[in-house]
Amino acid sequence: MAATARPxxxxxxxxxxxxxxxxxxxxxxxxxxxxxxxxxxxMRPWELGIDGVVAxxxxxxxxxxxxxxxxxxxxxxxxxxxxxxxxxxxxxRYKFFGRRLVDALVDLPFALPTAVAGIxxxxxxxxxxxVGQWLVPLGVQVAFTPLGVVFALTFIGLPFVVRxxxxxxxxxxxxxxxxxxxxxxxxxQTFSRVVLPAILPAWLTGVALAFARAVGEYGSVIFIAGNIxxxxxxxxxxxxxxxxQFDYAGAAAVGSAMLGISFVMLFxxxxxxxxxxxRG
Numbered sequence: 414m415a416a417t418a419r420p421x422x423x424x425x426x427x428x429x430x431x432x433x434x435x436x437x438x439x440x441x442x443x444x445x446x447x448x449x450x451x452x453x454x455x456m457r458p459w460e461l462g463i464d465g466v467v468a469x470x471x472x473x474x475x476x477x478x479x480x481x482x483x484x485x486x487x488x489x490x491x492x493x494x495x496x497x498x499x500x501x502x503x504x505x506r507y508k509f510f511g512r513r514l515v516d517a518l519v520d521l522p523f524a525l526p527t528a529v530a531g532i533x534x535x536x537x538x539x540x541x542x543x544v545g546q547w548l549v550p551l552g553v554q555v556a557f558t559p560l561g562v563v564f565a566l567t568f569i570g571l572p573f574v575v576r577x578x579x580x581x582x583x584x585x586x587x588x589x590x591x592x593x594x595x596x597x598x599x600x601x602q603t604f605s606r607v608v609l610p611a612i613l614p615a616w617l618t619g620v621a622l623a624f625a626r627a628v629g630e631y632g633s634v635i636f637i638a639g640n641i642x643x644x645x646x647x648x649x650x651x652x653x654x655x656x657x658q659f660d661y662a663g664a665a666a667v668g669s670a671m672l673g674i675s676f677v678m679l680f681x682x683x684x685x686x687x688x689x690x691x692r693g
Contacts, residue, residue, distance in 0.1 A: 451672065458666035469666040474642055475651060478667075481559055482648040483674060486627035489566035494620045497574025498612075504575070505582040519576070522569045527632025534565055535637045557639030562647065565633045570623030577619030581612045614690050621682040628675055 458466045469475065504516050522530065538545040538555035545556055555561045585608070593603040631649040638645040648671055655664035 454665055454672065455669050458662050458669055460662045461666065465662075466666050469663050470670045474646070475648070475667055475670070477643045478646050478648040478651045479670060479674070481562060481645065482628055482671070483678070485559060485562040485566055485647075486624050486630075488563050489570050489627050490620050490624040492563075492567050493570045493574045493623050494616065497571055497619060497623075498578055498616060500571070501575045501578040501582055505579060519572050522572055527569070527630070528636070530568060531565060531633040531636030534561070534568065534633065538564065538637065556637050557641070557645060559638075559645055561637040561639070562634055562645060565637050566627040566630055569630055569633055570627050573622040573626060574616070574619035577615045577622065578612055581615040585611055614686050617682060617686045621679060621686075624682070625675065625679060628671065 458469070461469065500519065504512065504519075535542070535556055537543050538548070538561060540546065540549045540554065540556065542556065545554070548555060553560075555564055589607050590603050593607050598606070629649060631647075631653070634647055635650055638647060638650075640646050640650055648667060652664045652667050655661075655667065
């Protein structure tokens with residue numbers, strides 16, 4: 414007897430009723446909070462016409478600002494991917510004096526106002542700052558350069574990676590690693606074949622969140638960047654400048670360009686997350 418095809422369902426059956434109500438509320442909420450504002454952002458630049466939008470987005474100043482914002486955000490996210498995982502590993506796997514204090518310090522960039530963070534970083538890394546005065550003679554200037562932007566974005570993005578990976582490591586039993594060791598696996602093999610597949614989806618989630626936060630960061634960057642056009646000017650600052658000049662369509666054009674690039678990059682990261690889950 415031939416097997417009958419299983420009918421396609423828009424919703425999965427559940428013991429808890431109310432799919433239609435909750436789905437409708439979710440769509441309404443997302444539309445009001447996300448889709449409608451983003452739709453308005455995308456529609457506004459076309460007041461300039463196609464040529465005007467292209468001229469605005471491809472101007473040297475805008476291109477330089479976009480390159481700095483996304484390039485610095487990507488570099489900072491990669492740095493946090495490595496050191497955020499290291500911090501999470503130390504907090505979960507080792508007991509030491511002051512561990513609770515270190516754990517609380519990880520959340521400091523969340524609680525600290527971004528302007529205060531920017532002032533603190535500038536105070537440290539300015540040419541006459543506590544740390545900068547020792548770096549300048551070595552030929553390394555952090556403040557008022559793109560390097561300072563990377564430092565600021567690394568500072569504000571670290572908690573996203575740590576807090577995404579830490580719960581997964583907490584729930585992961587050490588017996589799996591011990592079993593791999595008893596079977597003759599080296600430490601590198603144990604990490605790459607046992608630990609990494611388990612934490613990879615959460616790790617990528619933290620990196621994506623850190624990247625998304627870094628792309629739109631404003632307060633902590635403008636103090637340490639120096640805001641020099643074509644050198645250390647970020648795209649969010651350029652949007653604010655256009656708004657102050659009442660160039661709303663131009664600001665929306667730059668924002669739409671940032672939205673498109675962010676969507677493509679986050680879509681790629683989400684694809685890696687889905688691949689990691691299937692592989693796990």
